[in-house]
Amino acid sequence: MxxxxxxxxxxxxxxxxxxxxxxxxxxxxxxxxxxxxxxxxxxxxxxxxxxxxxxxxxxxxxxxxxxxxxxxxxxxxxxxxxxxxxxxxxxxxxxxxxxxxxxxxxxxxxxxxxxxxxxxxxxxxxxxxxxxxxxxxxxxxxxxxxxxxxxxxxxxxxxxxxxxxxxxxxxxxxxxxxxxxxxxxxxxxxxxxxxxxxxxxxxxxxxxxxxxxxxxxxxxxxxxxxxxxxxxxxxxxxxxxxxxxxxxxxxxxxxxxxxxxxxxxxxxxxxxxxxxxxPKSGIIFRYFSRKNYLRKTHKDHLMKALYKAREENKEGLSIEEIYELYPYQKVQINQSIKDLLKEGFIIKNQLFISLTSKGTSDAMRIVRLHRLWELYLNESMNIAPDHVHESAEQMEHLLTPELEAMLEKRLNFPTLDPHQETIPREKP
Amino acid sequence: MITQVENPVLEIHDLTVSYDQNPVLWNVDLSLPSGKLVGILGPNGAGKSTLIKSIMGLIPPTSGYVRIFDKPLNDVRARISYVPQRESVDWNFPASVLDVVMMGTYGKLGLFRRPGKKEKDLAMQCLEQVGMTGFLKRQISELSGGQQQRVFIARALAQQADLYLMDEPFAGVDMATETAIFQLLKEMADSGKTVLVVHHDIHSAMNFFDWVIMLNLHLVASGPKELVITEDLLRKTYGGKLNLLTKVTDLIRNKDFNPLKS
The missing domain is CATH 1.10.3470.10 (ABC transporter involved in vitamin B12 uptake, BtuC)
Known part of the structure; x- marks a missing residue:
């Protein structure tokens, strides 16, 4: 000293x-x-x-x-x-x-x-x-x-x-x-x-x-x-x-x-x-931004599963059913449930999970992006309907509202995706 | 089919250029009128970039000479502007769009002197001409290929020259940008400036250029578009290299010295 x-x-x-x-x-x-x-x-x-x-x-x-x-x-x-x-x-x-x-x-x-x-x-x-x-x-x-x-x-x-x-x-x-x-x-x-x-x-x-x-x-x-x-x-x-x-x-x-x-x-x-x-190029920063992104994709997947259950006229899904849909991802699923509960997108009743109205509209957006992208690949890039799912799985987390608007306009507000599933939109 | 003109802006006299010992341009002899938009066409490896670089004095000619505005290059350098190929620089260099465009004013500033307000205003004006005002402060590595190309063109505009030499300014540029840039070049030519562009798309060349130079190691043609773009000349330009010429090139390369050098 x-x-x-x-x-x-x-x-x-x-x-x-x-x-x-x-x-x-x-x-x-x-x-x-x-x-x-x-x-x-x-x-x-x-x-x-x-x-x-x-x-x-x-x-x-x-x-x-x-x-x-x-x-x-x-x-x-x-x-x-x-x-x-x-x-x-x-x-x-x-x-x-x-x-x-x-x-x-x-x-x-x-x-x-x-x-x-x-x-x-x-x-x-x-x-x-x-x-x-x-x-x-x-x-x-x-x-x-x-x-x-x-x-x-x-x-x-x-x-x-x-x-x-x-x-x-x-x-x-x-x-x-x-x-x-x-x-x-x-x-x-x-x-x-x-x-x-x-x-x-x-x-x-x-x-x-x-x-x-x-x-x-x-x-x-x-x-x-x-x-x-x-x-x-x-x-x-x-x-x-x-x-x-x-x-x-x-x-x-x-x-x-x-x-x-x-x-x-x-x-x-x-x-x-x-x-x-x-910031930007540091590995810690990159690690966290990647981790956050993965966390978001897991949440998006859970929301999508709940939305699809809704399409089949089910109120929601039990935790067991969700585990079955995404095998080997128990930890991530539990994390997503915790996050989504906190954000008010889902409600949990005993072991049964369903979307709130706020959750429904966000889940609908993810499903819409997925199906719009599938249709875009099919129509504009000539990719066969059975080859478009993988790409859409990734793009649904990435597409911004501006790109969504462009897709809608480009495809002229379509109603069905290449697999004949409805492209969901909010009722005006 | 070579049209020579009176009082040319650019006169190339029997220019032969070699890299090390490898001749890449043989006896190019042409002259260009002013106020024209000139395209240099030819297949890959035809010597298009080499021609532009030797006009700019970046590669010393093996024989022959170039005169610009009827003077040697060094007397009129300030009146000539050069756009190198986009890939020739490292875009990760720490600089903003404005920094790069300001480099266009360096030539008039000379050594030591720093660019000031006047130079900045000029650079801004050039950025506006290429529609890049919104990217002023952007780091250059974050730009798309077409945007980088436009930055290079803005830099060339900032030189306020009378003769512009552009090496592949449309490589990696989308259609909309290509048309916009061509429009700009057209306006420049209409205001009396001469613009030389290395280009490889014959289709758009037909639409935009007034005058066309066709190269394939030797000069195939130089003249007004209507006279030059013919099936016969296009075949001569793009129909492969002359077999004998390639053989002679190989022969020279394998010598221990360059016999073409006088």
Whole structure:
């Protein structure tokens, strides 16, 4: 708790700096990442982030210490080489995109690890800091590092905002962009530069292995909540900031704890929650709407059975008779009876069930929809009368009053369905 | 049967186009008058879309050239509007109908500048022309195929061009919409604009177009509808590919380089 207060009240200026840095980094990478996610280029981000490792090592060797300028430049150049190679290979070979990306990722990362291991053997005391580039360590960032990483993040954010219209076009319809005379290749090039920069700014705080998650996950999670580009970008950035700060907090509280994995844990948690709870596309929401629909179909079936009994001049049905009509559905039938009683559609006298007048008119509507649809299939779609029942069983729960009116008009208010049964209507 | 015209809006001179090494259009040479509704007809794989794309400079020609309003393409790009095939984009992209139509104003805006009130008004007006005003804020993935097509046409209208190139704007469109869109295109042609439409239904082509281009890897015909839509030419267009031409294409594809490239 003490740590929590200490961290989040920002008494320590170095914590303020780190939080500011991780916020900028979060916005920048989420921003770029959302575009590459929409562009279906998520894997490229992963390849680039692994591919910057040799550049980091080279920067370290040349500088002889953990000099941020050397390291950022090295990382950028090796990321750029990987990006260039991947597009060159795609243009000049018949290899598929996933093959190319997997190859580049493993070759560059392999070379990087070899160089890193070599450096560790060299006995340079500065080497300890280099290990944090694998999984990231936000707390270890010095103020001068922050100036560089934060500055780069700000640049990314500004360029993306300035070229929002162009990048939107690049992702949605690049060919059209070319047709109206926009330099789409230059725009794509600029975007790749931003993408590499976004990876580079994250290597210190998040690490090369997990940087791709910070690029892609925020946009993917935010996509569950919105269908518009601007809210998508804002939401992705917020997810990324929250996870970034929480991850940094954990690595502040627990010594030796790398930041990257924790940021990814929080991001994944947000993504999981979005996947489950978002309206429209969340699985929980879909589960309930499906369940409600099934419940409605069971109620409709019971009402229909009662209505048909009425057509045969019976007052209603006993529970046993209903069970016999729908074998193996006892639980659902009992549930439907309970629901319908509550809604006032049926009355239950001992074990005998019959429709109320309100229930009769609703049951009549369901039977009417069923028979109208059967007639429509038979008359307009030339489907034989003995093949129309199954479809009508489903459509009776779905047809809206507008569609009902259209059916009535189209079929000219018919009296009989294809099985010569009356299509029931309320008496005027 | 190729009718050439004086002072053409569009002049295509001996255009040959290949994908990689595979020639898909051979020596197309034609010219078009202004203020006409022009249909490009031909079977699948005849090179109809390729022709439109190479007019737009999206595919570099292997040989030959295109001149529009008697100028090279890059000088007159602002006066040309292009409607790509509907399937060419991902309709799940997070955007509203208005967002997409606004893209039609990007060309005049140029880089950096953002669309403002003037552009929005124009986009609204174009949406009204295609009868989509009610769908302004709708997410584009929720539209039907015909509605998506109309959004693309509205985007093209927002470019306020003089020459329109449309790639299969009637694919997946119902009859009522097709007639409405044709009516709109007709009005555009009557007001002096030239509209080129890739189309594959000969029946409706007979009714709507003024001028017809028939393609089947090579140019079969180009001219006023009455002169061009004849049984003989239709058979040449739709009666299968020329056997010899297909063989030559195969021969070229199997070479290590493209011998057609000068």
């Amino acid at each position: 003490e740590d929590f207060l200490y961290f989040f009240t920002f008494q320590d200026p170095s914590i303020t700096w780190v939080v500011l840095g991780i916020t900028l980094l979060g916005i920048g990478s989420a921003y770029v990442g959302t575009f590459s996610f929409l562009d279906k280029k998520a894997l490229l981000g992963d390849a680039i982030s692994h591919a910057v490792l040799p550049g980091i090592c080279l920067g370290f060797i040349l500088a002889g210490e953990k000099n941020p300028v050397y390291i950022v430049t090295g990382a950028f150049l090796s990321g750029a080489l990987a990006t260039f190679l991947s597009s060159w290979l795609r243009k000049n070979t018949k290899l598929s995109e996933d093959t190319i990306i997997a190859t580049i990722l493993s070759v560059f990362f392999g070379v990087g690890i070899v160089m890193l291991t070599g450096l560790q053997k060299s006995g340079n005391p500065e080497i300890a800091g280099l290990n944090s580039f694998i999984f990231g360590n936000a707390i270890g960032i010095s103020e001068s590092d922050l100036m560089i990483y934060g500055g780069l993040s700000l640049t990314i954010i500004m360029v993306l905002t300035l070229f929002l219209k162009e990048f939107r076009l690049m992702v949605f319809d690049p060919e059209y962009g070319k047709a109206i005379g926009f330099p789409m290749e230059a725009i794509r090039f600029l975007f790749n530069v931003l993408m590499i920069l976004a990876v580079v700014i994250g290597i210190q705080a998040i690490g090369v292995v997990l940087m791709a998650a910070l690029l892609i996950t925020p946009g993917a999670a935010a996509r569950f909540w919105t269908d518009r580009l601007h809210p998508l970008l804002i939401l992705a950035a917020s997810f990324s900031i929250v996870s970034g700060i929480l991850g940094t907090y954990i690595s502040f509280v627990i010594p030796q704890m790398p930041t990257g994995p924790w940021v990814v844990v929080f991001l994944s948690l947000i993504a999981l929650l979005s996947f489950m709870f978002s």
